Amino acid sequence: MWQLYQFPLCPFSRKLRLLMGEKNISYELVRENPWEERDEFWALNPAGRTPVLHDPEKNLTLCDSRAICEYLEETVERSPMINGTAAGRAEIRRLTALMDENFYGDVTAPLLHERMKKRLVLKQSPDSRVLRDAMRLVHGHLDYLDWLIDNRAWLAGPTMSLADLAAAAQISVVDYLGGIDWRDHQQTKRWYAVFKSRPSFRPLLGEKMVGIHPPEHYAKVDA
Amino acid sequence: MWQLYQFPLCPFSRKLRLLMGEKNISYELVRENPWEERDEFWALNPAGRTPVLHDPEKNLTLCDSRAICEYLEETVERSPMINGTAAGRAEIRRLTALMDENFYGDVTAPLLHERMKKRLVLKQSPDSRVLRDAMRLVHGHLDYLDWLIDNRAWLAGPTMSLADLAAAAQISVVDYLGGIDWRDHQQTKRWYAVFKSRPSFRPLLGEKMVGIHPPEHYAKVDA
Numbered sequence: 001m002w003q004l005y006q007f008p009l010c011p012f013s014r015k016l017r018l019l020m021g022e023k024n025i026s027y028e029l030v031r032e033n034p035w036e037e038r039d040e041f042w043a044l045n046p047a048g049r050t051p052v053l054h055d056p057e058k059n060l061t062l063c064d065s066r067a068i069c070e071y072l073e074e075t076v077e078r079s080p081m082i083n084g085t086a087a088g089r090a091e092i093r094r095l096t097a098l099m100d101e102n103f104y105g106d107v108t109a110p111l112l113h114e115r116m117k118k119r120l121v122l123k124q125s126p127d128s129r130v131l132r133d134a135m136r137l138v139h140g141h142l143d144y145l146d147w148l149i150d151n152r153a154w155l156a157g158p159t160m161s162l163a164d165l166a167a168a169a170q171i172s173v174v175d176y177l178g179g180i181d182w183r184d185h186q187q188t189k190r191w192y193a194v195f196k197s198r199p200s201f202r203p204l205l206g207e208k209m210v211g212i213h214p215p216e217h218y219a220k221v222d223a
Numbered sequence: 224m225w226q227l228y229q230f231p232l233c234p235f236s237r238k239l240r241l242l243m244g245e246k247n248i249s250y251e252l253v254r255e256n257p258w259e260e261r262d263e264f265w266a267l268n269p270a271g272r273t274p275v276l277h278d279p280e281k282n283l284t285l286c287d288s289r290a291i292c293e294y295l296e297e298t299v300e301r302s303p304m305i306n307g308t309a310a311g312r313a314e315i316r317r318l319t320a321l322m323d324e325n326f327y328g329d330v331t332a333p334l335l336h337e338r339m340k341k342r343l344v345l346k347q348s349p350d351s352r353v354l355r356d357a358m359r360l361v362h363g364h365l366d367y368l369d370w371l372i373d374n375r376a377w378l379a380g381p382t383m384s385l386a387d388l389a390a391a392a393q394i395s396v397v398d399y400l401g402g403i404d405w406r407d408h409q410q411t412k413r414w415y416a417v418f419k420s421r422p423s424f425r426p427l428l429g430e431k432m433v434g435i436h437p438p439e440h441y442a443k444v445d446a
Contacts, residue, residue: 046321046367047317047320047321047324047325060310062310062313062317063317064316064317064320064321066289066316066320067313067316067317067319067320068313070312070313070316071309071310071312071313071316074309074312075309086294086297086298087283087285087294089293089294089297090285090290090291090293090294093287093289093290093293093294094270094285094286094287094290096290097270097287097289097290098269098270098287101270102270144269
């Protein structure tokens with residue numbers, strides 16, 4: 001069986017878990033805190049990042065969340081998530097990258113640093129200026145998602161795709177860390193509520209990062 | 224014809240140009256300085272980054288260098304660069320991401336900031352501490368490439384792939400900015416010399432970023 005190296009608030013591992021859930025691929029979780037820089041983990045992945053997907057029987061190790069998603073897309077037919085014409089697939093990959101790189105860099109990474117790593121590892125207080133900047137930038141990103149949802153059934157087009165999974169994964173981590181004010185983003189809120197009720201999402205919402213408590217609405221499907 | 228929005232030292236545009244050169248796809252260059260944040264450019268790409276590949280006749284805009292490479296790989300058969308088994312393709316994509324994200328973040332991005340953006344845009348002196356850190360980190364990355372080349376014909380396996388193009392693109396920018404001490408990296412140096420002599424690479428080596436001069440060895444094929 002696949003072993004998935006991850007920690008509960010890793011947005012890239014969440015994206016992969018959503019994909020594996022939708023494709024009905026079973027796996028067991030292996031807890032990995034990449035900030036501990038374990039030698040054995042760096043030997044598996046020279047990038048030192050989660051997720052890593054490892055099959056001990058086949059002696060196969062896959063790294064980089066997008067490379068892993070492409071691999072699963074190529075090898076498991078069920079629930080295709082990078083689908084359609086070449087231009088449609090490019091749009092799915094563009095939005096996935098926008099979430100993985102821009103949204104992550106502007107919003108998820110600073111929130112993870114200030115509200116998770118400083119509390120659990122560095123034993124420091126969060127920097128309110130950094131938090132304020134991230135929570136200002138999240139609005140621009142959610143405005144863009146609102147606009148996409150106004151114009152399309154799903155983020156990248158007529159069907160659910162990896163772009164939706166990538167966005168839901170980032171948003172779920174930021175929502176856990178109290179970084180989203182939903183009031184001005186009704187379209188994204190409705191889209192996200194649909195996601196929260198999917199069987200692939202339920203296990204994520206039930207999981208906690210010890211020492212960090214999500215806001216009350218976080219795991220509620222109708223909130 | 225394709226229009227490629229880029230600036231001469233953008234490593235992601237270089238990767239794409241190498242791929243288009245290998246595949247013999249023609250394009251015209253459109254100069255774009257993403258740090259100027261032109262509204263028209265942000266309208267093309269909400270991520271605000273180069274490269275963007277635009278076909279005015281088909282009204283098709285492609286963003287994100289990896290998404291564009293996948294699109295060209297799917298639509299142009301010649302010189303496949305994401306080839307082989309699913310596991311082999313995952314290895315190509317893993318190494319491409321390692322260069323695009325880790326090498327870029329550790330080495331190329333700080334060098335571009337200190338030696339290009341500070342000179343041309345911010346009119347500041349480079350921070351020698353940041354430069355020293357980047358030039359220390361580059362050795363670890365080149366050690367890993369040395370090791371790959373000791374064990375494989377090309378970075379990701381028996382044939383040239385997108386991983387080689389991604390690595391050559393990052394290295395060429397860092398080499399232009401004087402950031403590579405080649406003495407301890409003979410394997411990567413030999414591999415890179417082969418690359419420099421390829422027809423796809425010659426146009427890049429001949430191009431200059433006005434106001435920034437590369438070291439003498441930069442464009443020499445045998446140095």
